[in-house]
Amino acid sequence: MVRAFAASETGERHTRAHMNSSSATFASDLFSPAERVLIEDEEGGCRYVPAFIDVDRADAWFAALRDEVDWRQQRRPMYDRVVEVPRLTSGYALNGSEALPAVLGEAHARVCAELGVAFTHVGLNYYRDGHDSVAPHNDKLSTLIAGEPIALVSLGSARRMEIRAKAPPRGVVRIDLEPGSLLVMSYAMQSHYDHGIPKTKHAVGPRISLAFRVRPSKVA
Numbered sequence: 001m002v003r004a005f006a007a008s009e010t011g012e013r014h015t016r017a018h019m020n021s022s023s024a025t026f027a028s029d030l031f032s033p034a035e036r037v038l039i040e041d042e043e044g045g046c047r048y049v050p051a052f053i054d055v056d057r058a059d060a061w062f063a064a065l066r067d068e069v070d071w072r073q074q075r076r077p078m079y080d081r082v083v084e085v086p087r088l089t090s091g092y093a094l095n096g097s098e099a100l101p102a103v104l105g106e107a108h109a110r111v112c113a114e115l116g117v118a119f120t121h122v123g124l125n126y127y128r129d130g131h132d133s134v135a136p137h138n139d140k141l142s143t144l145i146a147g148e149p150i151a152l153v154s155l156g157s158a159r160r161m162e163i164r165a166k167a168p169p170r171g172v173v174r175i176d177l178e179p180g181s182l183l184v185m186s187y188a189m190q191s192h193y194d195h196g197i198p199k200t201k202h203a204v205g206p207r208i209s210l211a212f213r214v215r216p217s218k219v220a
Ligand SMILES: O=C(O)CCC(=O)C(=O)O
Pocket: 123, 125, 134, 139, 152, 161, 177, 195, 196, 197, 209, 211
């Protein structure tokens, strides 16, 4: 059973949330560093941990990754054209087989310790400004080990994520992913919800996200 939670159900008194029958918005609140459960399921659902790392460290990690990662512009076929993916991406195996920016080693260690999960890969996304985005999707189940979560660490400017149920009435949860935050998504959730970062007309600075995953060795 997968169920989206309204903020009031999480017991967070300081969370500003707007919920009608099909949507909830969680806005940032400086005075509320508490963890929030956004979606509940049998594998831990979706959980937001603000200030997983402190702001100074998040700034330092952002600068190091912006400068040290080999960012790539991917292209994808769309209908009869080839379009640029609207963000820069990169990724590393975390099994010692390839050299990593030092910051990724540190982030990997912290995320594994927090969740007690041995993440094997990290995917990186660089959203240069509000024109960059990721379309609604679920992470590909064939590239994940069943039951293992996905952990997203956010650096740089906050961007809003929309998490939408695939089945009617397609309720949506919106969460501002603040710098230094950790969002944990279950494997199970990928079958029932899409997630995405829409473009925004608001002036936003650049953002980097780190997506830690446990992959089967055959896709390593
Ligand atoms: O940038 C984010 O926080 C989300 C990225 C994402 O969904 C992905 O890489 O699959």
